[in-house]
Every structure is written in C-alpha cells, then in structure tokens.
Amino acid sequence: MNELYSIGELARRTGLTVKAIRFYSDRGLVPPTDRSPAGYRRYSLADVARLDLVRSLRELGLDLGTIRQVLDHELELADVAAAHAEALSVQIRSLRLRRAILTAVAERGSTPEELNLMHRLARLSDTERQHLLDDFLDSVFGSDPRFAGPRRTLTAELPDHPTSEQLDAWIELAELTQQPGFRDTVRQLVTVYPFGDLRRPDLVARIRSQAGSAMAAGIAPDSAEARPIATAIVSEYQATVGADSAEPLIELLTRANDPRWARYLELLAIINEWAPPEPLAPTYEWAIGALSHAG
Numbered sequence: 152m153n154e155l156y157s158i159g160e161l162a163r164r165t166g167l168t169v170k171a172i173r174f175y176s177d178r179g180l181v182p183p184t185d186r187s188p189a190g191y192r193r194y195s196l197a198d199v200a201r202l203d204l205v206r207s208l209r210e211l212g213l214d215l216g217t218i219r220q221v222l223d224h225e226l227e228l229a230d231v232a233a234a235h236a237e238a239l240s241v242q243i244r245s246l247r248l249r250r251a252i253l254t255a256v257a258e259r260g261s262t263p264e265e266l267n268l269m270h271r272l273a274r275l276s277d278t279e280r281q282h283l284l285d286d287f288l289d290s291v292f293g294s295d296p297r298f299a300g301p302r303r304t305l306t307a308e309l310p311d312h313p314t315s316e317q318l319d320a321w322i323e324l325a326e327l328t329q330q331p332g333f334r335d336t337v338r339q340l341v342t343v344y345p346f347g348d349l350r351r352p353d354l355v356a357r358i359r360s361q362a363g364s365a366m367a368a369g370i371a372p373d374s375a376e377a378r379p380i381a382t383a384i385v386s387e388y389q390a391t392v393g394a395d396s397a398e399p400l401i402e403l404l405t406r407a408n409d410p411r412w413a414r415y416l417e418l419l420a421i422i423n424e425w426a427p428p429e430p431l432a433p434t435y436e437w438a439i440g441a442l443s444h445a446g
Contacts (some may be wrong), residue, residue: 155185155193165202172202178215180205180222211235211442240312247318254319287328291338301341305415320421327418333411340406354391355407358384362434362441372440381445384438397442404442408435 158176162169175181176192181191181202193201201222208218213235220226284307291305292298309321327333361380370376385397392399404414408431416428 155195155341156199157187158183158192158194161194161199161202164199165206167202167206175205178219180215180219212239247313247315250315250318254315283325284328287334290334291341291342298341305419307419309422310424313422317422317424324415324418324422327411329416330411330443336409337408337412337415340403340409340412354388355403358404358435358438359388360436365441366433366437372437373444377441378445381438381441385442385445397445401439401442404435406437408432408439 156164158172161167165172171182176183180357181194181198184195184198187191187193204222205218208221209215213221214239214371215233217226217231221228221231239379288302288305307321307324309317313321343345361384363375365372365380370380381397385400388397389395410432413428413431420427
C-alpha cells in the first residue's frame, strides 16, 4: 500500500504552511487521497507532486481557475505558459515605464505637476499612447492626403521591447506634444517648410546648405561677404513662394529654430532607432543673422 501523509507531514515535505495546503485542498486543487478513521486528510506522493505544481504555477502568477484547468487537462500547460509569458512582458514594459519616470524625475527634478503628467502618460495603454500622438499629428497635418508621407516621418513607433532610453524618450515626446503652443508652432512650421510648400520642399534645406558653407568658410553673418549670400537666399525664396520681402522667411527660419522642434526630432530618432539628426540651430541662426543684416 502506498504511504499516505498527514497534512502536517505534507507541509514539512513541501515547505508550505498547513493553512496554505488546506486552502488548496478546500478549493479542490489538491484534494486528499484518503481520510483517516477520525476524518483527518491523508495525501499520497502523487498529491505531493500535484501540490508542487500548484505552488510553482501560483508563484508564476497564474490564478486558481487557470491552475485548475491545467491540472484537469482542460488547458495545455505550454499554451498557458505562452499566454502568461506575454502577460509578464506587458508587466515588464510597465515596470520599465515606471523606472523611466522615476529616473526622469530624479535627473530633472520634476515638479509634482510634471510627475503627475508623466505618471498618467505611462499608465496609458499602447493604443491610448498611439492615439495621443495621432491626435497631435492630426492637429498639425489635418486630413490633407498630400501630407501622408511627411506625417509618417514624424510618427514615433515605440518597439515591442523598448530600451530604457527609448521609454524615457517616448515619455518626454508625449510631454512635449502636450505643451501649450507647441502644436501651433509645428502646424505653422509645416504649412511652409518642409512639407507645406510642395513647389520647393527642399527650400529651407538649400538655405541651410548655403549657410553651412558660409560658416565653414568663416564668413560672419553680419559681414559684407555675407550680404550677397543673403541676397541670393531672399531672391530664391521670393521666386519660389511669391513673397515680396524677407520677413516671412526670417519668421519661417525662426520657427524652424524652435528648440522644442529640434528636441522632437532628436526624440523621434531615439524611439525609431534612426541616426541622430544633424544639429540645425547653428545654420538657422547664421541665416537669420545674415538676412536681418542684409535688411
């Protein structure tokens, strides 16, 4: 006859408490094999193995209902493990987001209001996060199909297994899209450059190239040597968009030189695993200075 164990002996063999074993037994997960004449529970070696499995599955976070289905062969353990692994991946991503928030708070000295915003952003589901950025891009581009390509280039796509740096960048990017005035700045920017003016989408890129060449040659923006460069820039701009002065161009370049816009592009590159964007501020500032002095 197979040896049977009392609930106390089973507790000593498994390391579980009598209370825990009784709980699992009462729920039908590990029912006793037999009872003594006095009504005490008795368990077999098979029950020991079953109890070990129950404990292992509980430690992995499975609920009692799922464990019962596994024990009763209503669910394949491999399928349950795969589903639970996916659930754990979601939890890990959530923990990474929390870590990113705490790291950002520690490094940036965030105010309580900023902390609350970051916390709310981190608690959003993937769908909600995407909706948040989609809403930002909708407000910038509207529904004009001509902007479908440019819109894609400004869309952040957080990978399934993001790094801490990508998570931190995503949180900062989401914060940035919620800043007062930033949407209007980007909307006004893209209506002219680089996407809105479909006649010459490379106009400002060419201006940056000219400014960069002048800087490399050591030409100061307020010098006489800079004047013909500025005049050529203005002439090309006026011929392209029909403007009658350089003021709209200076306003355009000033808007493009918004540090928030530059930061958006930097964060986008981190999240999408692109090469870091070229720093644009120096060339913008040179062109703005040269145009302003050219009068």
